[in-house]
Amino acid sequence: MKLGCRWPGPHSWEGSEVNAVFDNAYEAIIDGDSDARWAFGTGFEDPLSGVDTSLPAGVDGADLAAYCLMLGDDALIMSHRLQQWCTSLPELEEEVAVANIGLDLLGQARLLLSRSGAAQDGVGVRAGARRTDPDESGGTPDDDAGRPGREGATPAGQARGNGPGTRPHEDHYAYFRDEREFRNVRLVELENGDFAELIARLLVFSTWRLALLNRLTASGDPVLSAIAAKGVKEVTYHRDYAAQWTVRLGDGTDYSHQRMQAGLDAVWPYVGELFVAHAVEQRLSARDGTCVTPQAAAPKAGTTEAEERNHPDADGAGMDDPTAMSVDPSTVREEFDDVLAQVLKASTLQRPDVAALPGVGGRTGRDGVHTEAMGYLLAEMQSVARAHPDGVW
Amino acid sequence: MSAQRDWPLYEVFVRSKRGLNHVHVGSLHAADAEMALRHARDLYTRRNEGVSIWVVRSSEITASSPDEKDPFFAPSADKVYRHPTFYDIPENVPHM
Numbered sequence: 462m463k464l465g466c467r468w469p470g471p472h473s474w475e476g477s478e479v480n481a482v483f484d485n486a487y488e489a490i491i492d493g494d495s496d497a498r499w500a501f502g503t504g505f506e507d508p509l510s511g512v513d514t515s516l517p518a519g520v521d522g523a524d525l526a527a528y529c530l531m532l533g534d535d536a537l538i539m540s541h542r543l544q545q546w547c548t549s550l551p552e553l554e555e556e557v558a559v560a561n562i563g564l565d566l567l568g569q570a571r572l573l574l575s576r577s578g579a580a581q582d583g584v585g586v587r588a589g590a591r592r593t594d595p596d597e598s599g600g601t602p603d604d605d606a607g608r609p610g611r612e613g614a615t616p617a618g619q620a621r622g623n624g625p626g627t628r629p630h631e632d633h634y635a636y637f638r639d640e641r642e643f644r645n646v647r648l649v650e651l652e653n654g655d656f657a658e659l660i661a662r663l664l665v666f667s668t669w670r671l672a673l674l675n676r677l678t679a680s681g682d683p684v685l686s687a688i689a690a691k692g693v694k695e696v697t698y699h700r701d702y703a704a705q706w707t708v709r710l711g712d713g714t715d716y717s718h719q720r721m722q723a724g725l726d727a728v729w730p731y732v733g734e735l736f737v738a739h740a741v742e743q744r745l746s747a748r749d750g751t752c753v754t755p756q757a758a759a760p761k762a763g764t765t766e767a768e769e770r771n772h773p774d775a776d777g778a779g780m781d782d783p784t785a786m787s788v789d790p791s792t793v794r795e796e797f798d799d800v801l802a803q804v805l806k807a808s809t810l811q812r813p814d815v816a817a818l819p820g821v822g823g824r825t826g827r828d829g830v831h832t833e834a835m836g837y838l839l840a841e842m843q844s845v846a847r848a849h850p851d852g853v854w
Numbered sequence: 855m856s857a858q859r860d861w862p863l864y865e866v867f868v869r870s871k872r873g874l875n876h877v878h879v880g881s882l883h884a885a886d887a888e889m890a891l892r893h894a895r896d897l898y899t900r901r902n903e904g905v906s907i908w909v910v911r912s913s914e915i916t917a918s919s920p921d922e923k924d925p926f927f928a929p930s931a932d933k934v935y936r937h938p939t940f941y942d943i944p945e946n947v948p949h950m
Contacts, residue, residue: 552861552883553883554882554883554884554897555893557893557896558892558893558896561896561900698895701892702892705888709889
């Protein structure tokens with residue numbers, strides 16, 4: 462995942478403060494004798510370089526890998542939609558602002574996809590053992606394709622040149638997975654609308670994601686917790702940016718109010734999905750996550766995953782328990798509603814009264830079931846990498 | 855870009871992490887000061903340059919004009935006694 466600009470690795474700035482002596486303030490800004498501020502290549506090839514990625518004891522690595530994919534795919538696909546706004550925004554200044562947000566999210570995606578790869582790597586042996594488990598051998602290949610966190614959802618890493626024992630690279634997740642293997646919520650993949658739709662989508666997305674990341678800083682997985690802590694600062698700004706524009710447009714002229722309201726209405730059918738916990742999220746956010754074995758948590762025979770999603774774990778309180786790895790998204794609904802209510806009030810906008818768009822047979826983005834926009838998005842995003850599979854740039 | 859004519863110009867001053875005072879770094883368009891501050895954050899502090907930003911409407915700045923260059927600045931050119939060049943600066947005094 463490389464854009465024209467280099468993205469700072471997680472460690473490029475922390476601890477690099479230099480107490481330089483300079484003769485004037487301008488020199489302090491340009492930092493003439495140090496190229497350190499341009500050296501954003503630190504850790505560029507592996508965003509988690511130097512980080513201990515071993516799995517916390519007792520955690521199901523396949524579940525953790527699937528969960529990181531979900532959060533990573535949200536960021537990756539949202540980032541792609543934001544990148545598509547480049548050269549189309551009304552002002553140069555807004556263009557840089559939106560590109561910055563897209564880059565922030567791309568950085569989060571890189572970390573999360575890498576974390577997913579490392580977690581997946583950690584279960585190589587166990588995944589092999591599981592195949593001998595009679596409970597796990599009954600599924601047809603078709604079933605597996607729609608079941609995240611199981612072998613069918615294993616990203617193409619191993620199959621595409623990453624030998625056994627090599628963790629799947631972030632680029633393999635981004636460029637060589639098919640639509641059904643992407644776990645992002647449908648909100649982020651929608652075709653771009655007008656500027657107001659962009660702002661509405663960003664407001665909804667960043668408010669939701671900030672609530673998740675805030676809680677994830679207490680995750681039992683130290684790597685995920687650190688990634689969340691980094692993301693909180695970024696997404697706080699994204700939410701602020703979107704809220705400022707929502708108020709500006711909503712409380713602006715009659716015409717801007719109308720357009721902003723239409724933007725909100727357009728994204729609202731995809732809001733409900735954000736707060737439905739996937740089976741993986743439920744298992745990882747269970748109070749005693751370390752005791753939930755894959756076997757015990759696997760859907761019972763005859764129970765589809767969609768049915769399972771309709772029965773949220775009553776204990777899914779998320780981050781109350783230090784052993785919980787993930788956040789049950791249903792627990793952030795209240796915060797989301799509160800923030801939106803404040804912003805909408807200041808913007809004189811109405812909370813849309815639109816029903817949530819149902820999935821297919823109860824399956825939505827988290828299950829790999831996407832809207833038709835997703836295929837076109839991936840075709841564009843993956844075309845170059847797939848045309849030149851061994852290309853380096 | 856007709857909207858751009860409606861958005862006034864702002865001058866941006868950034869104080870770097872290790873800097874002493876705010877330094878002029880450039881200008882940008884924004885609808886108001888609040889937006890200018892956010893644009894400045896995105897345009898001029900992307901590479902960790904700053905810890906503090908000032909923005910001011912360009913029209914609020916009173917500047918000396920190039921026409922006044924001679925009466926303003928020329929008279930100081932030949933007054934060498936205003937420069938502290940007649941002192942020996944001790945070795946241990948930096949930044950002079």
